[in-house]
Amino acid sequence: MPFTVHGLPVSQGIAIGHVHLISHALLEVNHYHVAPRHIEDELARLDEAVATVQGELVGLKAVTTSGQAHSEVGAFVDLQLMMLADPMLVDAARQLVESRRCNAEWALVQQMEHLVEQFRQIEDPYLRERQADVVQVIERLVKVLLGHPGHLPPKRRDGLGTIVVAHDLSPADTIGFRDHNIAGFVTDVGGPTSHTAIVARSLKIPAVVGLHHVRDLLEDDELVIVDGTRGVIIVAPGDEIIEEYRLRRSELEIERSKLNRLRDTRATTLDGESINLMANIEGPKDLPAVKSANADGIGLYRTEFLFIGRDNLPDEDEQYEAYRAVVKAMPSKPVTIRTFDVGNDKALNGVHSRMEPNPALGLRAVRYSLSEPKMFLTQLRALLRASAHGKLQIMVPMLAHAQEIDQCLALIEKAKAELRAEKLKFDEGVQIGGMIEVPAAALSLGMFIRRLAFLSIGTNDLIQYTLAIDRSDEAVVHLYDPLHPAVLKLIAGTIATGARYGLPVSVCGEMAGDLAYTELLLGMGLRNFSMHPGNILEIKQQILRADLGELAPKVQRILKMDEPARIREAVERLVA
Known part of the structure; x- marks a missing residue:
């Protein structure tokens, strides 16, 4: 039935x-003691499994570079190869085998649980879910040790x-x-x-x-x-x-x-309003998808993926090359690069960190950058150097205070002065913008407008901080609501204030790439969307069918509502 x-x-x-x-091989791991005379054999068995999995991942990496798999997949394989080489993973398991005289499978699982617990302290949902990399690398090792890789x-x-x-x-x-x-x-x-x-x-x-x-x-x-x-x-x-x-x-x-027929069609509403559809990326490997969708630019380049999961932080030249590659690949189109959005809760190797009682409200994003001025200055220098090759814009995450903006601008001026002294080229007029991700920022836009050239609304964090909801926590995920009246007022207010003062505003959170919210955001006055490149053509099709003259008054009525059920029904009628 x-x-x-x-x-x-x-x-x-x-x-x-x-x-x-x-x-699920990890559920099949037993714990047993290994006789002292067999410890070396057990360590050799572990080493052999590591070599086998490394070989598998290197082979899979070759597939990604040959174009047979999506670039995002290759990035994940790179990350898992780095984890496999990390002393915190395999070397720690080896020490457990020696000190506790246990089998390799059990030692790996014990170390995995220790590392996963550290990942669970991370606030950012995307990065917290990278604990899956640890689990998946361990599972590959365990499958080899148990002798059943599991073929399709x-x-x-x-x-x-x-x-x-x-x-x-x-x-x-x-x-x-x-x-x-x-x-x-x-x-x-x-x-x-x-x-x-x-x-x-x-x-x-x-x-x-x-x-x-x-x-x-x-x-x-x-x-x-x-x-x-x-x-x-x-x-x-x-x-x-x-x-x-x-x-x-x-x-x-x-x-x-x-949808593929729309690739070269300009995103224009029925009443002639032109809309910019830009892409969110993690690095140069995402460029083929951006080109395929013919995005109007890069609205969000998440630079933290250059930093996370490494023993040595990327130096200025490595960062410069990564930023330049994207800027040069998008001639005449804007490339907005966000300074690294990391924190003590995200444990960058090689950087001093401390335990915090609540990382979500602690030293993260711009706060972390300003607490590590040397590392931040290195990134700013790399960004400025890359600006010589195209329309690069620098965006600072999680701003909430005027002094944060002032400190960032002062560091940017310091970086410019150093580059001038070294006779290195950069765009003197590079635009600096900020992300609106906390209610305090959305409710005090004046200090941002006086200091910045553009704003971008990060709806994922804005919703979480407004509603005090962790959207990856299954116990409360049902309360995560992009259509909560408070959230809508903050988004609409930011867009309207930007329009009033001639300051460009974009949305780069998940709402921008969700068809359910396209008409709502258009009716609020949004003209710049940034999303996963795979969503661009669908959103474009929706925009081509939209009439702003009809949408705007309907959305204004929605913004006056305070009952969630009524709001949801009204938004659904917009799409219909």
Whole structure:
């Protein structure tokens, strides 16, 4: 009898196929003592497993550089290779084997739990979910040690694909699946910024995550439907349900193919208003996706990915090359690069850190940068040097106080003076902007307008700080609401104030790339959107159908509402 399971929709589309359960090797690890005379053999077994996994990852890296996999996947493989080489992982496990005379699998799991606990202290949802890298690297090692890597079945003769069902999936796993007819991904854990979600979206494979114990509900080879748009898994569907979803899938595929025709079409509303659609990226490897969507520029370059997971911090020249590569690849288009958004809660190797009782409200983002002026000055010099090659803009995260802006501007002037003295080229008129991510900033925009050239609203953090909600905490995630009246007033007020004073305002959080909010943001007066490059064409299509003359008064009425249910109904009518 058919039944449904509900989770988080993270990659749109519909998949119909047979279940393939991926074993969760970490649940199969036993603890046993190793006799002293066998300790060296156990260490050799661990070393051999490390070498095997390194070889696998290097091979997968070769696939990404050959263009057979998405660039984001290659970045994750790089990160896992670095983790595998980190002394905190394997060397610490070796010490446990020697000191406790235990088996290698158990030692790895113990060290994994220690590191995961450290990651759980990180406030930023994206970076906190990088604990998955630690778990996935350990699981690969454990699978090798246990002798069952777990291969996928061959392609089926009935034409249906394979629905991979796992506790979690690594990007490396997804590359290994490339030669199989993978139709969809389903996992027990994960969220919108988990590996599975990011990779599934980049590969355009339907995925539903956060299903808790879905592996316990399904059997190998069972027929299921994955609705990655609604976050629904239908188990053992009947013929009528299968036919209905096949029809829906065909309609979605037709719509997706039509979107490609919009690549070179300017995003303009029905009443002639031009809208800028820019891309969010983590580094130069994301440029092919940006080019594919023909983005109007880079609205957010997250530079912290140059810093995290390294023994040695990138020097000025390395940063300069990474920034220059992106700027040169976007001739005549703006590239907005955010100074690193890290903190003591994100444990940069080689930098002094201390434990904080509440990292979310502690030394992070611009506060951290100003507390490490030497490191910050190095980044500013690299950014300024890269500005000589195109339209680079510098953006500072999590501003809340006037003195923070003044200190940043003073450091930028210091960096400029040093570069002039060294006769190094840079753009003297490089624009400096700030991110509006806390309510204090949104409610005191005057001090920003007097000092900065542009603003960008980071809706992810703004919503979390306004509502005191951690959107990755399953216990309270149901309270995370982009349509809360307080959130809408802060966003609309920022956009309106920017327009009044002629200061460009963009939105670079997830709301910008969500079709459910496109008309709402347009009606608020937003003209600059920045999002994952894979969302640009869908948002463009929505903009081409929008009439601002009709939207603006409707949105103004919505902003006067204070009942969440009424607001949600009104926003849904905007889309309809």
